[in-house]
Amino acid sequence: MLKTIIIRELQNHLYSLRFIFALILTLFLFGVSSMSFIAEYKEQKNTHEQGMVKFQEYKKDLAKNASRFAQNRTYLPLAPRNSGFIASCQEENIPNTIIYSAFNVFNYDISEGNKNPFVLPLKSVNWEFILVLLFSFLAIIFTFDAVSGEKEMRTLALGLSNPVSRGILCAGKLIGTVIILTMFVVLGIIVSVLILLFSGQTMITYTTVAEIGGFLLLSLLLIACSSCVGLLTSVLSYRSNTSLLIGLMVWLILLLIIPHTTLLLSNRLFPVESSEVIIQNTNNSRKTIEAGFPEGKWRSESNNPFTPDHQIRANMQMEFMLGEKKIRDNWYNSQFSQYLNTSKMTLISPMFIFEMGNEHMLNGGFQRFINNWNDLHTYQEQFLTWFKAFDSKDDKSPHWYNPYEDYSTSKSKVNIDEVPVYSERIVPFTQRLSRSGIYIALLSIYTAILFYISFVLFIRYDVR
Amino acid sequence: MILHIAKKDFLDNFTSARFVAGFLLCLFLVPFTVYTGTRLYESRVDKYQRDAREADEIFTKAQVYAQIQPVAVIQPSPLTIFSKGISEQVGSKASLSNSEIPTFATGITTMYENQFLNRFVSLDFINILAIILSLIGVFLSYDIFSREKEDGTLKLLLSNNVKRSDFFLGKVSGILLTFIPLLLVCYILVFIILWISPSVSLSADDYARILLLFVFSLLYLSFFILLGSYISSKAGTSSTSLIINLFIWCFLLFLLPNSMSYLGKNIVKSDNYSIVRMNTMDLDNEFWKKYGELQKQVKAETGMVYTNWNLCAGWNYGPVLLCFTTHDVMKYERRMHELTAPMVLDYAGKKWHLQEVYLNQLFHQQKIVKYLSCLSPSEILKYVSSSLCKSDMENHVDFMNQARNYREQFFNYYKENKIFSSYNYFSPHKESEIPKTQEEAMKMVAQWRSTAKPESTFDLSSLGFISTAGLPRFTYNERGIIDGLSDQLWIFAGLISACVVLIWITYSSLIKYDIR
Numbered sequence: 012m013l014k015t016i017i018i019r020e021l022q023n024h025l026y027s028l029r030f031i032f033a034l035i036l037t038l039f040l041f042g043v044s045s046m047s048f049i050a051e052y053k054e055q056k057n058t059h060e061q062g063m064v065k066f067q068e069y070k071k072d073l074a075k076n077a078s079r080f081a082q083n084r085t086y087l088p089l090a091p092r093n094s095g096f097i098a099s100c101q102e103e104n105i106p107n108t109i110i111y112s113a114f115n116v117f118n119y120d121i122s123e124g125n126k127n128p129f130v131l132p133l134k135s136v137n138w139e140f141i142l143v144l145l146f147s148f149l150a151i152i153f154t155f156d157a158v159s160g161e162k163e164m165r166t167l168a169l170g171l172s173n174p175v176s177r178g179i180l181c182a183g184k185l186i187g188t189v190i191i192l193t194m195f196v197v198l199g200i201i202v203s204v205l206i207l208l209f210s211g212q213t214m215i216t217y218t219t220v221a222e223i224g225g226f227l228l229l230s231l232l233l234i235a236c237s238s239c240v241g242l243l244t245s246v247l248s249y250r251s252n253t254s255l256l257i258g259l260m261v262w263l264i265l266l267l268i269i270p271h272t273t274l275l276l277s278n279r280l281f282p283v284e285s286s287e288v289i290i291q292n293t294n295n296s297r298k299t300i301e302a303g304f305p306e307g308k309w310r311s312e313s314n315n316p317f318t319p320d321h322q323i324r325a326n327m328q329m330e331f332m333l334g335e336k337k338i339r340d341n342w343y344n345s346q347f348s349q350y351l352n353t354s355k356m357t358l359i360s361p362m363f364i365f366e367m368g369n370e371h372m373l374n375g376g377f378q379r380f381i382n383n384w385n386d387l388h389t390y391q392e393q394f395l396t397w398f399k400a401f402d403s404k405d406d407k408s409p410h411w412y413n414p415y416e417d418y419s420t421s422k423s424k425v426n427i428d429e430v431p432v433y434s435e436r437i438v439p440f441t442q443r444l445s446r447s448g449i450y451i452a453l454l455s456i457y458t459a460i461l462f463y464i465s466f467v468l469f470i471r472y473d474v475r
Numbered sequence: 476m477i478l479h480i481a482k483k484d485f486l487d488n489f490t491s492a493r494f495v496a497g498f499l500l501c502l503f504l505v506p507f508t509v510y511t512g513t514r515l516y517e518s519r520v521d522k523y524q525r526d527a528r529e530a531d532e533i534f535t536k537a538q539v540y541a542q543i544q545p546v547a548v549i550q551p552s553p554l555t556i557f558s559k560g561i562s563e564q565v566g567s568k569a570s571l572s573n574s575e576i577p578t579f580a581t582g583i584t585t586m587y588e589n590q591f592l593n594r595f596v597s598l599d600f601i602n603i604l605a606i607i608l609s610l611i612g613v614f615l616s617y618d619i620f621s622r623e624k625e626d627g628t629l630k631l632l633l634s635n636n637v638k639r640s641d642f643f644l645g646k647v648s649g650i651l652l653t654f655i656p657l658l659l660v661c662y663i664l665v666f667i668i669l670w671i672s673p674s675v676s677l678s679a680d681d682y683a684r685i686l687l688l689f690v691f692s693l694l695y696l697s698f699f700i701l702l703g704s705y706i707s708s709k710a711g712t713s714s715t716s717l718i719i720n721l722f723i724w725c726f727l728l729f730l731l732p733n734s735m736s737y738l739g740k741n742i743v744k745s746d747n748y749s750i751v752r753m754n755t756m757d758l759d760n761e762f763w764k765k766y767g768e769l770q771k772q773v774k775a776e777t778g779m780v781y782t783n784w785n786l787c788a789g790w791n792y793g794p795v796l797l798c799f800t801t802h803d804v805m806k807y808e809r810r811m812h813e814l815t816a817p818m819v820l821d822y823a824g825k826k827w828h829l830q831e832v833y834l835n836q837l838f839h840q841q842k843i844v845k846y847l848s849c850l851s852p853s854e855i856l857k858y859v860s861s862s863l864c865k866s867d868m869e870n871h872v873d874f875m876n877q878a879r880n881y882r883e884q885f886f887n888y889y890k891e892n893k894i895f896s897s898y899n900y901f902s903p904h905k906e907s908e909i910p911k912t913q914e915e916a917m918k919m920v921a922q923w924r925s926t927a928k929p930e931s932t933f934d935l936s937s938l939g940f941i942s943t944a945g946l947p948r949f950t951y952n953e954r955g956i957i958d959g960l961s962d963q964l965w966i967f968a969g970l971i972s973a974c975v976v977l978i979w980i981t982y983s984s985l986i987k988y989d990i991r
Contacts, residue, residue, distance in 0.1 A: 028715060032722040036730065043734045050741035058747035065753045088749070104593040121590055127745060128564040128579065129841040129868040131857060133736040133848070144729050152721065156714075252717065256493050256614060259721070260500060263606065267596055268504065274595040275511040286588055287525070350591035357595065377591060 013179050013186075020187025024153060033149050033195060040145060041199035044136045045206035048096040051135075053212050055091035062088065074425040077405075078417035081113035081398040087433065088122050089383060094219065096207060097226050098139035098369040100376030104132075107380065109387055113394040114414035115336055116387050119343075119380070139369050141199065142230050143362045147237040147266065149192055151258040154241030156251040157184040158469065163251055167472075181246075181469050185238055185462065192234045196227065221440045225372045225447065229365055232454035236361040239461035240265070246468045269360040277353040283345045289338060296334040300327060311418050317409050318418075325413035332414045350377060361457050368450030374438045378446075383435060390433045397431055476637060477645040484649025488615050489656075497611035498657055504603050505661045509668045512556040512599060517674045519551040519567070526568050526582060534943040538935065540900045541795045541812070544572045545885055547878035547949045549580075552865040553675045554684060557665070558601040560861025565871050571882035571949075573791070573819050576827040578751075578834060580875060600665060601860045604692055605853040608654065609699045609724060615650045616703025617720045618713040620985065625713060629988075639985050643704075650700050651693070658692055684863045684956060691863070695856045698970060699724070701977035708984040732848040739844035745836035755826045762822045766792070769814055779807040785916050788935055792819050796935060797902050799920045802909045809898055816895035820886055841868055849966045852973070858966055862959040869962045873954055881949045888947055903938045 024030050073080045088108045095102075103126060106119040134140055158181075161167035170180065200223065208215060241258050248254035301308070304327045310320040354377075357363040370376045402408050402421040411419035488494050530546040537543045548568040555562045566580030598606075623629035632642065662685070669675045677685075703720050710716035773779070782804050789795030792815045793808055800808075848854040861867040889895055898906050910916040927937035960967070 029718050029722070032718070036722070036726065040730060040734065043738055047737045047741045054741075054744065054747075058750060062747075062749050062753070101594045105591050119590075121593075122749065126748075127740065127837050127840050127844075129561055129837055129871070130736065130740065130844050131561060131848075131854070131861070132564065133733045136734050136737040140733065144733075145725070148725050152718065251714065252614075253492060255717065255721075256496060259610065260496055263500075263610070267598065267606065270596040271598045272507070274592060274597055275507065277592060277595075283589055287522075346589040346591060349589050350594075353592065353595065376594070 012175060013183050016175075016180060016183025017187045017190065020157075020184055021191055024187065024191045029149075029152050030191075033152075033192075034198075036145055037141075037195045037199045038202060040136060040141045041138070041203040042206065044138060044141060045096060045203040045210075047136060049207065049210040049212045052091055052093070052095060059088065059090050071427060074427045076417060077398065077401055077421040077423050077425045078413075079422075080425050080430075081394070081420075082413075082415060082417065084110050084112050084117060086110055086120075086122075087383070087387065089379065090435065092373070092375055092379070093214065094222050094373050094375070095135075096137055096203065097222060098366070098373055098375060099135045099137050100139075100366075100370045100373065100379070102376055102379070103135065105377060105380065109384060111387055111391050112414070113391065113398045114412075115332055116384070116391050118339070119384065138200070138203065138226060139366060142196070142233055143266070143365060146192055146196065146230070146234055147262060147362055149195075150188065150234050150237030151241040151244075151255075151262050153188045153192065154184070154238045155245055155255040155258045157188070157242055158245040158472075159248045159251045159254040160245075162249055177469050178466055181242070181462070181466050185235070185242055188238045188241075189231065189235050192238070193227075193231055196230050196234070200227070218440055221444075222373060225440075225444055226369065229368045229372070229447070229451065229454070232451065232458060233361060233365040236454055236458040236461065237262075239458050239465060243461055243465045243468070246465045246472070265360045266362050270357050270363060273353050273356040276356070277349060280356075281349040281352045283349050284342060289342050292338050293335045296338060297331055300330045300334055311416075313418070316407065316419050321409065321413075321419040322411045324416070325411035325419045328413045328415050347381065358453065361454060364450050364453050364457070368447045368454065371447035371450065372443050374443050382438065386436055387433060390431065393431045397429075401425065476641045477648060480642060480645025481648040481652055484646055485652040488650060488653040491615075493614040494611060494653060494657075497607055497614070498660075501603070501607055501657065501661055502664075504607065505600065506664050506668060508598060508603055509556060509600055509665045512559075513668055513672045513675060516551060516553060516556050517672065519555075520674050522582070523548060523550055523567060530568070530949075534946065534948070535940065537941055537943055538903050538938050539796050539941065540889065540894050540897075541791055541793075542789065543943065543946070544570065544791070545882070545949060546570050547874075547881060547951070548582075549874045549951055552681075553669065553677060554681055554864035555866045556600065556669070556675070557685070557688060558857065558860035558864040558866055559597075559599045560857075560864060560866030561868055561871065562866040563597075569875060569878040571878060571885065573816065573823065573886060575823050576830065576879055576882065577875065578830040580871070580878075600661075601688075601857060604658075604661065605695070605856050606728060608657070608692070608696055609728060609853065611657075612650070612654070612696050612699035613703050613717075613720045613724050615653065616647075616700045617707055617717045619646050619650070619704050620707045621710050621713040621716045622707075633988075639988075640982065643982055643985050647697075647700060647704060651697060654693070654696050658689065658696075662689060680956070687956070687960075688860055688863050691856065691859055694970060694974065695852055697974055698852045698977070701974055701981060705977050705981040705984065708981050708988070727851045728853045731851045732854045735847035735850060736844050739847040740840060743836075743840045743843045745840050746833050748833070751829055751833045754829050758822060758826050758829075762818070765818065766815060769818070770811065773807060773810050773814065777803070777807045777810060779803065782807060783913070785913075785920055786935070792816070794901055796938075798904060798935070798938065799910065799916050799923065800902075801913055801916050802911050805898065805902060805904075805909050808901060809896065812900055813896035816900075817890070838868075838872070846966075849969065852970055855966045855970045859960075859963045862963045863956070865953070865959070867959070867962075869959065870954055874951060877951055878949065881947065884947050899941065903941075 070080070073083050086108050087110070089102070092102070104121070106121050108120045108122040109116065110118045110120065156163075158167065161170065171177065204215065204223070240261055241254075244254040244258040244261065245251075248257060304323055307320040308323050308327050310318070311324065312318045312321075354363075354367065358367070370378050374382070398420075399410075399412070401423075402410055402412075405421035405423050407423075408421040409419050413419055526546070526548045527550075530548050533543055533545060546568055551562070551567065566582035568582040569577045569580050571577065618625075620629065623632065633639065669677065702723065703716075706719050706723075707713075707716045710719060783800070784794055784797055784804065785799045785801075787794045787797045787800075793812050797805065797808060845854075845858060849858065858867065862869065894900050898904065898909070902909075910919055923937070929935065929937065
């Protein structure tokens with residue numbers, strides 16, 4: 012019976028106007044997303060490579076003086092991700108550059124890169140965007156009249172007067188919609204992948220195929236969940252137009268209003284100090300530290316590294332840095348917590364669960380940033396150990412470590428090949444998939460609950 | 476007759492579930508968004524006041540001319556509560572140093588200090604209106620004719636002595652009339668919130684802009700009502716009309732603007748800013764080479780071997796505030812400043828050529844993206860609103876241009892008045908007060924320390940301030956409404972034309988309708 016209902020639903024959708032509209036929009040958007048990604052990725056990759064070449068030249072120049080080399084504030088931009096066509100994970104809008112030296116990981120920033128600050132903020136069109144916007148919308152458009160339409164036409168009473176289980180009828184309608192929309196997604200993905208392959212810009216590796224598989228699984232769940240929203244409103248209403256109105260209002264709430272509201276509430280619920288307070292605290296810390304050091308703390312002699320005042324100066328500068336680091340690291344951690352708490356609140360929306368699932372599965376966005384942030388702290392310690400070892404071999408250096416000035420550490424030339432190099436850690440796909448497991452589970456639970464409510468309400472429907 | 480039909484439709488719509496649902500959503504969202512927008516505006520005003528005070532102190536607390544590197548600050552407009560435009564993406568102050576002509580403004584560049592929160596959707600009043608009102612517009616107009624056809628009332632109506640044009644105008648006016656109280660309530664709610672917040676004060680010009688915003692919101696709504704009416708006049712059934720309307724709505728509001736913007740940005744390329752910075756760094760390196768040569772030249776000219784600065788604070792291509800230092804060193808530093816200052820300005824100009832090319836690429840890209848995304852009426856509403864609310868690109872570019880012109884005027888004043896070659900450029904001492912020998916200088920330092928009792932090593936506040944009364948100061952002249960609207964004339968005309976076309980084709984379709 013379930014099979015018959017599903018086939019009937021598929022036939023219904025196949026001959027409907029919405030089917031044609033959905034097909035046109037799917038092909039248009041997947042086409043636009045791939046073509047734009049090819050152009051964007053090529054540009055970003057070239058720029059990143061050019062930047063790396065310039066950076067190496069700059070490093071070679073700096074390597075003439077070991078202290079300057081170690082103290083230099085290096086900007087580490089995250090390389091463009093080749094899975095960006097699946098989901099950009101908003102990497103262009105959140106910090107994507109980390110600033111460090113051998114002594115400290117100082118700060119993070121949003122690289123201006125290819126961004127145009129004069130263009131009104133809009134989202135990149137990628138597969139995730141298409142699913143979140145178009146397919147959640149289509150799911151409601153395809154299900155809004157699943158029950159209410161039959162109620163209006165009085166075919167539901169006829170249908171239920173036959174020996175058909177209400178659960179099977181309800182599930183059949185849902186599965187029919189999920190199948191047809193998943194087919195659209197698969198079709199879109201095939202078109203998109205073909206364009207990407209013909210362009211020759213993106214390598215489709217085994218990992219990429221696995222990532223596409225993971226994306227399909229999440230998409231299936233999002234479509235099922237959104238279809239359940241449509242089904243629920245359809246069960247609730249007696250008229251199709253009412254169910255469509257309610258469905259679209261719920262869609263707007265889940266898509267826009269929940270993320271917008273949680274953002275507005277975030278500063279109130281999870282307050283974070285302003286940058287002015289941090290600057291003020293840093294200045295106060297500097298003043299206190301400076302007051303504790305004797306006269307001569309600012310004295311220097313560029314020709315004599317062993318001047319005793321250099322040791323006082325180095326200790327003071329080190330304390331300045333450590334004092335500021337303590338204040339700033341606390342501030343950064345509170346910013347991370349604020350973001351994570353706001354994200355947790357936003358998980359009310361299935362669209363956001365879907366986005367978070369993709370972020371973990373692709374190791375993009377905040378996940379990628381925080382991995383690099385933590386790894387860079389480990390690297391910075393290795394870099395400092397290397398510098399200290401290098402400095403200890405130099406008899407001309409008094410070994411008084413100053414994070415900002417080269418008065419009291421080695422000024423010898425560095426062989427750049429001996430310096431430890433930072434490279435981004437590749438997180439294995441299985442690990443990423445297991446991290447996104449929680450979001451897969453959440454979407455499944457969400458879908459199950461919505462379906463259960465729809466089913467219970469449908470059972471209570473009196474055909475008389 | 477038009478009035479009669481309009482009144483009937485107005486009453487029908489006003490009590491319909493679809494209108495009430497949309498109205499309630501607006502009633503929740505508008506105050507919430509505007510209240511938060513007002514709080515954010517208040518924090519921007521606080522920051523502006525701090526920045527303006529600091530910019531002023533650059534002049535009032537200057538001890539030498541070299542310390543004065545002006546900063547131009549722009550006051551946030553309370554109208555950004557209505558439409559934030561690009562105000563969150565661009566800064567609010569321009570640092571006008573001698574070494575660089577600013578490409579971008581600095582200061583507040585995101586709504587929230589936590590940059591990770593950029594990940595979330597941030598809507599303003601106009602976004603809410605654009606989404607919710609257009610959806611209600613679609614829901615009220617999708618069955619405007621098709622329902623009457625389905626129910627058979629259209630035949631009845633047209634068989635009476637009712638002109639089809641009257642019927643059409645009456646129906647459309649009925650829906651538009653329904654929106655007037657809804658829009659009025661939304662705007663009144665905004666005004667109430669603005670009036671009770673102490674930091675927001677609206678000028679007569681602001682009220683005029685809000686009035687235009689109201690009129691434009693109505694025009695935007697008219698588009699969706701007319702589109703709905705046209706589809707309704709063509710569609711066989713109301714359900715078909717609704718499905719087509721909703722697909723078009725979703726496409727115009729969400730899919731088209733993002734696709735066109737993304738496509739536009741990738742069709743019209745701009746250089747990467749990091750590369751532009753690297754190229755300007757090449758010019759900096761060239762400058763430093765010349766600077767080194769200049770040092771050698773001046774050392775040879777003045778016979779200087781070792782420059783011993785007894786008390787100095789700051790460095791800007793030479794000491795910024797140098798005092799209690801011997802005459803020969805001061806003479807050397809004066810000569811260095813005299814020669815390097817014009818060179819610094821010259822290199823800022825050279826770097827500007829690269830920056831200007833890059834900026835022009837960004838402007839060109841913005842224009843293409845704007846015109847492509849303005850295929851969507853919601854984007855037209857956003858662009859016109861941001862122009863009216865002084866948060867669009869043109870307003871920002873105007874501020875930056877004024878700031879850059881002021882920078883030129885300021886440093887020209889230095890050149891014309893030979894400030895770069897004077898001792899007062901970098902020292903609070905007159906030439907006659909400069910010590911001749913190191914012993915004399917150290918005595919002066921000891922004497923100053925015992926009398927002035929500085930709080931820290933670099934506390935030189937007791938040295939007094941220079942008079943900056945004659946120096947040019949920055950004042951920002953805001954653009955008028957007409958200037959702002961003239962920039963958006965084409966897209967504005969585009970929306971009106973689309974409405975006129977829709978009226979014409981809907982009317983034609985209605986005329987062609989055969990009641991038999």
